[in-house]
Amino acid sequence: MTLKAYRGEILSVQHDPRHRPDATRHESDGLLVMEDGIIVARGAYADLADRYPGVAVENLPGLIVPGFVDAHVHYPQMDRIAAHGEQLLDWLERHIFPAEKAFADRAHASEVAGVFLDELLRNGTTSALVFPTVHAHSVDALFDAAIARNMRIASGKVLMDLGPDGLRDTIEAAREDSEALIRRWRSRGRLSYAVTPRFALTSSDAQLRLAGDLLAAHPDVLLHTHLAENLRECAAVIDRFPDAYHYLDAYDRFGLVGARSVFAHGIHMCDRSCARMAETGAGIAICPSSNLFLGSGFFDFVQADAHGIRLGLGTDVGAGTSFSMLFTAGLAYQAALARGTALDPFFGLYLATAGSAALLHIGDRVGSLELGQEADFVVLDSNATPLIARRTAGASLAERLFALQILGDDRAIMRTYIMGECAWDRNAGGSS
Structure with a gap:
């Protein structure tokens, strides 16, 4: 059994937000815990941290969203x-x-x-x-x-x-x-x-x-x-x-x-x-x-x-x-x-994650960072370019997400994780 934990701002949209007001899940200071690549806990860091003493926690500086x-x-x-x-x-x-x-x-x-x-x-x-x-x-x-x-x-x-x-x-x-x-x-x-x-x-x-x-x-x-x-x-x-x-x-x-x-x-x-x-x-x-x-x-x-x-x-x-x-x-x-x-930008994120996962019949495995799913996720960088940084400074979550969709591209991907392991690191120049 191998436990890993990542701390940061976490966002996912499990259902179509146009029809489900509870579709969007967001922790401004969250903790994502996985065992052998499978998510076993997700929630506010203050609520979960004490449950996992001795597990090293890596801080991720960007916005964590599903792969x-x-x-x-x-x-x-x-x-x-x-x-x-x-x-x-x-x-x-x-x-x-x-x-x-x-x-x-x-x-x-x-x-x-x-x-x-x-x-x-x-x-x-x-x-x-x-x-x-x-x-x-x-x-x-x-x-x-x-x-x-x-x-x-x-x-x-x-x-x-x-x-x-x-x-x-x-x-x-x-x-x-x-x-x-x-x-x-x-x-x-x-x-x-x-x-x-x-x-x-x-x-x-x-x-x-x-x-x-x-x-x-x-x-x-x-x-x-x-x-x-x-x-x-x-x-x-x-x-x-x-x-x-x-x-x-x-x-x-x-x-x-x-x-x-x-x-x-x-x-x-x-x-x-x-x-x-x-x-x-x-x-x-x-x-x-x-x-x-x-x-x-x-x-x-x-x-x-x-x-x-x-x-x-x-x-x-x-x-x-x-x-x-x-x-x-x-x-x-x-x-x-x-x-x-x-x-809505949250609908855009849904389409790119849980919506597509459901369409491919893999929504039980990936797409929304829920318990039991595989820990595929991405760290988005709101400071990826000077323009994105300027546009998102002090902005709401919806405004930041929308700016990343309109102004973002591969430069906004800080890291990509597969089953909890870093598979792409922009700062390392490629695959990790």
Whole structure:
């Protein structure tokens, strides 16, 4: 038994604060105690300190929040971040598919996976749902790197039998590779598997049916794909599935819409599809950075809330322009304001932590620093830059949090902890 204790200002938002007035938990002088990486006590330092005599307490000078949970990101696309000049479908053809073809080389996949996960840690992200490529070893490379860093990562081989040359699989290979990967990686370390058809246009009906069969055969895995991101994409899907009621129905008819389904984007949704999503318990990973970068549009928070859709937050690198979930939460605020809604900064933190964790079905393990959860957390620095320091001096908690979301990025991450161990230390220049 190994006990560790950290003292500092602690903040978490376990539930959607728009609907639960008790969702936000804050200790201005708190104590976080963990045993072998699991939280066993949290509360005011004055109330808890005497219960743990002899346990060394480390003082952390910043704001302690749960480790960020990125609900949608592409690791093979990181080297094409900030690729100029196209909306979604043309951007894929010009920039992304050529980059992903390089992942036929396992050594390349391993090198990128390590850099990618280190970038997540540098930005305070401790858990993520990650797109790899069509190559089975792209999943192996990512999971090997995640095991080495003890990170909580979900991923799965991309299915795309209608993809371009060099990124096209077959139904037989998709089945064999997916089953083998599930057997190899299920329940290893802190990993989980996701059946991952790229999107409706890149898989045949037979392959989409296969994806549904995989979900039915393995009820513990996730479904991870894209939905209603771009108007031209939406029109192409309706052309491909002329008898579908809407884009979501193109997935639903193959058994891909359920409580463990995570759909990225969802910014062009009709009310009928929203109602179906809420009925099934499926959820949306909101990706405001990539939606803005590719000119796709703005997510409709009012519509989603009216239907009670579960929401998380994703950076969607490489269409997304930053690995920072702070920055992405700030963009979510701006996207909502473009539609006339001002999001509360505590809701932004919820989306980036407990909301995304619930969407990935790991909310019992991470996301809110509650008892029994794994001790993944981040120390935020309100003095990270002269401007942030000036803006937050004497500010309320809500004002400080909002300033960090609007002005913050990787520089505001002082330290990142995995299971109570420091995995990134800005002052030490990297991994700890």
